[in-house]
Amino acid sequence: MKVTNYKSRHNLLHFREIIKHLFFCLVIMLNGSLGIFAQENKAIDITTKGIQISQQVPDIIITNIHNYKTKTAKISDFKDKLLIIDFWATWCSPCVAMIPKMDSLQKAFGNKIQFLSATYQSEKEALPFLHKFEKQQKKHYDLPVVFGDKELHKLFPHTTLPHYVWVDQNGEVKAITEGKEVTEDNIRKMVSGSAEMTKKSDFKIAYDKNKPFLINGNGGDGTGLLYHSTLTRYIEGLELAGDFTLDSLNGRKISIRNANLAWLYQVAFSEKGAVFNEMNTVMEVDDVSKLTSSLSGKAYRDWLKAGNGFCYELIVPMSNMRESNKIMQQDLSRYFRQYSASIENRDENCLILKRTSSIDKIKSKGGKANIDLDRFGYHLNNITIGNLFYRLNFTQRTPLFLIDETGYNGKVDLTILASLPDISGVNKELEKYDLKIEEAKRKRNILVIKDNL
Incomplete structure (x- = not known):
């Protein structure tokens, strides 16, 4: 039985690990020859660089605290x-x-306990978000928050969020965990003595995106390299990411790291102004x-x-840059x-504006071009509707693909205090x-993507 999946690729926020990993990579040179190379990469646990479990936390002064009796505090203020x-x-959702x-x-x-939230983001950036979140939830949260920490x-x-550090009544680190460990049962056990929880590790591997991939640990310096195509299995310590560059010296470069196969196909076929993601990808396969x-x-x-999981990189000279997506399609x-x-070209359910x-109630009055989108609504100043729809379709993600049929080509000013998928609220x-x-429905x-029978 065939399965069709319209929401294919999960948007990742976080992952880095530590391990020695042996992999094979396919390298196609100008003469078309095939080279297989094995290489060992080592990732480092970033959390081992800080205060460890069973160690004492220094009695530092914490500043710029919101929702607390004072703007500053020491670690010792939370003793007992x-x-x-x-x-x-x-x-971070x-x-x-x-x-x-x-x-x-x-x-x-x-x-018995005290949660203390800390963000590297400034008060100017994070506090308005918290106000909007509380308004949406119709509830005020009394948790103290440290801004610009x-x-x-x-x-x-x-390197990944959320990240939790558990410090006992004596100022000693007892656990470093992910969010799933923050439960009533674990807190009760920790308050009464100790709780066994899985330690969170954040692994990172050195990588320079400006150099070719997988030569001498990173891809070498690229001297004399005119063309290469590389495909490897998942590599510990590399984050899910993609880089796309074009310059007269190094040519066209496509670099995708630790991605699922659906994303590789979406990148390969996104050319000539078309962009593919879960909004316009269908998988008619037995095993999605x-x-x-x-x-x-x-x-x-x-x-x-x-x-x-796979890593893929393609470098072609300027003379072949228009063929780069076709080459990637052929490699896959x-x-x-x-x-x-x-x-x-298919009939699909869409949202039509x-x-x-x-x-004309939308014509812009001019001023600085700006677009501000979040879960609470949209604000446009001196921006085209097409710019908004591109962001919503390919960055924010909407329940159905948005199509502009207003025929309005000018720049607009819009303030919409609602957001999709709340169609009635937006309307x-x-x-x-x-x-x-x-x-x-629109074409x-x-x-x-189909099974190749």
């Missing part, structure tokens, strides 16, 4: 309590999801789990390591012969501009 330091950021949970646990345990980050270095996964965190990394076709991929009158805001969103170019 279990102190749980929560490192977070506004862009799992971090934000933990706010209500931490607030409930704080109230449940009272003076440097000292705690120095003591407890890490070989192409993508909805797992997250360690479970997702384990899935990648189990043969589902050669190695992953069990699949075929192509672009098809239309005008409800001929009165209520659009009424003041004589605009409306409707669901309808669209779709990337289709």
